[in-house]
Amino acid sequence: MANIENFATPSSAMGALKRPVVTKGWREWVFTVDHKKLGIMYMATAMFFFVVGGLEAVLIRLQLALPNGKILNADLYNQMFTMHATTMVFLFVMPMAAGFANYFIPLQIGARDVAFPRINAFGFWALLFGGLFINLSWFLGGAADGGWFMYAPNSGPIFSPSHGVDFWALGLQIAGIASLTGAINLIVTILNMRAPGMKLMRMPIFTWMILVVQFLLAFAVPVITVALFLLSFQRNFGATFFDVAAGADPLLWQHLFWIFGHPEVYILILPSFGIISEVLPVFSRKPLFGYPFVVFSGAAIGFVGWGVWAHHMFASGLGPVSVAVFSISTMAIAVPTGVKIVNWTLTLWGGKLWFTTAMKFAIGLIVLFTIGGLSGVTHSVAPSDTQQTDTYYIVAHFHYVLFGGAVLGLFSGFYYWWPKMFGKMLNEKLGTWNFWFMVIGMNLTFGPMHILGLQGQPRRMYQWTENRAGEGFFNLAFWNLIASIGSLVLVVGVFLFLVNIFITARSGKVAPLDPWGARSLEWMTSNPPKEHNFDSIPTVHHLDEFFHRKYAEDANGQMQQIATAEEVLKQLEDNADAHIHMPSPSYWPIVIAFGLPVTCLGVIYSIPLAIFGGLIILMGAFGWALEPSTAPDTDFDPPSSSNTSKDVVHVG
């Protein structure tokens, strides 16, 4: 105890720099280590890149609306589809999920912050700088043009002579550091910082899915890190890892990329599965059907997801044994995925359904993701896949999975948690328009791609020609045009969401404490939560703890309300912990993160600059290690604390 007390006392003598004590203006955000602020910054960054990636997608669709499109030339088109995928995967869906995780994991498990708040801040800045670094290439001679899969040897210095691929590889390396630190941080947080009584099998399902994702990240990111290092060394320092003339085998890249790339698919989709597994029970007024099945199927996907990577390579000539084995393992992973769909449907079954916008997006996910899942099963059949792979059928498939699945889930999360984050209700009426435009737009855009692909239109073509378009109902010209029109409908849908944010910020309805009749711990806080989240850490007795504090079964087996949300919150306030200690802001996370793009820029252009960047990182690391653990005057006692409650000490 004495030790902890000492630790918590600021020792200004030791610090290289005092810790910032700013609580206002831009510095409040730039130096923050608060998981909620970082979560919001992650989301804002991701939203920005969503718009960027979306505009890239619209350019692609405009180019392909008519035969022999002239809006983009071949070179620019290749950059466009490479950056569209890179942006959407690494700079939109992943950071958006990270934003949700950052904001809601501590709240859902009854903690006051994550385990390593400064590392959390560092992760955000690294992601932001990594994303900006990749996009810097647009202005410095052209972006990467090898596709997001960046197959060797086409990504090598001979076939892609601009610096685009250099920026891409190094920028992803920076973003990868963010993902890795975030993964370790959240794993430690979830495993160690749960409220008393919250056994693993009482954890909210979103927390569970995020936990699985962090393990996937922790093991998958190192693989792509290795691959990117090989690529960077080949391009920047003359190594020959993928140089066929020097005896290399280009399939090495494919294996490395997809051993990362397939778990990555689950990294993208599982957070959204988690979100709708929270949303569906709340708006069905009954618990998630088969919680343990959903948990274990999520974990099963996390394991089997490592044994299916070669299904991306069925056409590459692996030989029949590998192809057959990976075909079967790919079919196997459809089973736990199917379990989830069944459970969501059965959660609705027998419920008392309330169709809020969040609920609409969640139900949209069930149906649209199922389409993507089933088209996935059709190409787990390897011989069938050799007809479909690298055609628009695959583009249709993964957009149903990633847009119909991941993106709809994230939007469900926005509408569900917006009142929690900002204390205001997003406009439900506009939300309905937002939903229908997105769902109709997405089906118009990606639905026809099934036809295009089965009619033999390959992917990654900057133009298509009437010679190969055919006639009749399934002609490519008609369906390409429909897909392009659909993309504009989709743009309207996303635009309506941005309008909704704007309107809500200006004049939105103030959110009641428990607007949805929610079930989990994050709703046992004010809207938005106080900086320390909980006045007292609740003791957990149930899965869906909050619900069970509000409702109980009466003698007839009917659920009856026994307490209001206000009463539940009051109870926590009345038992507030004394002397709550929150992590202090810090200068160093952003400093170290800034050193990374400087170093990488140096790797491309000039080694002295790389050394300078390295020095920034080194200096930042010393500052980080030596700064005092807390700023003075940051301890505080919440109102009505009592002497009996325990000390809570968080150390940055």
Added chain:
Amino acid sequence: MNHIKNASDAASRVNMLTRVIGRLKPVILGTAGTMFLASCATNAPQDTWQPKGPNAQKIDSLQKPVFAVAGIIGLIVAAAVTYSIIKFRDRGQPIPKQSHGNPALEITLTIIPALILAVVGVFTFRTVFDLNKTSDTQMIINVTGQQWWWEYDYPANNEYGITQPIITSGQLVIPVGTKVMLRETSRDVIHSYWIPALNGKRDAVPGRITINRIEADEPGIYAGQCTEFCGLSHANMRMEAVALSKEDFAKWVANQLKPYAAPAEGTLAKEGETVFLNQCTRCHQVNGLTRADGTPVIAAPDENVWSGAVPNLSHLMSRNTFAGAMFDLLTPECRNDVWKSDSASFGAKYLAGVSEPCLNQTDLRGWLRNAPAKKPMYANPAQLAATGGKYRGMPNLGLSESDIEKLVAYLLTLK
């Protein structure tokens, strides 16, 4: 009491489900009907659902039932969700019992899809090994990809009268009913050879040889396209497989082996030969072509082009596409005449090659005038630092209009 209630509940739910499926019958039949129509309509030339040979047929027989089952499962899920939305919407009913699930139902609903997939798995397994069988191969053709065209090399083969290797590009000519093995590789980046009507795709990987088998049932022309992203002109890297009856194939072989016939003195074509010798033979080979002094011309593409190869133009006019099958050598009318002819008359039409009235002058002249303007390539000397000055594609040769006139006349003699 409770037990009975639950049991009757379950029974009524089963009934409900049966009714739902009953109502969906027309939808299911409708989908099946659409699928059937899809296989009959006149579709795009690269339609993956219209097999024209046994390999593609095996894939098709495997995939169509999978599509059907997937479609039905999708409809069941959509129906269950729709039903729940309508049936269980909030009508002021009390908060439902907080039931956490039903393990027996869960396990059943896990085992059923697992069983369906197991059945699919068994057939997949069989088909994978079936398609990889090579022991009964009747003919081997080497297929080499490079940016952005395909080269075919027919090794000598007495059975088919191929007494010397034949090298051609763009259009792969095969005899019908023959099990042809393609040995694929690449000279630069990864490409993928795909003729959807004959088989699935197989990557051509530099430093490796991959095997694919094709066989066509009927004479005809089958469109295909490179399907592994291979850089700037990936979209323009096309090809066709041309299947000829055995007799017609023998004629084709004989024509390919026909010795070089120089144009008659004093013709425009003869002047074209001189232009060709001066401008084109640095890279393009025409077998049997000799200089004025009688020495044979050996092209040296490896000195000028990064991949080290360019299309061999011997018998160019026996093909009907050029520049990586991006352009037709035939005018649209003549092309339609060949492409849309029935299998009985196809062979003769194809073997007729390109005659002057049928020649697509626009694209051929445009190509000779400024190739990089017609097809994106790395042909600007300012962009060639990475390849040590070697081209990836054909540069603009700056030919005069009269040179182009002569060259076209000459190329027309390469039948």
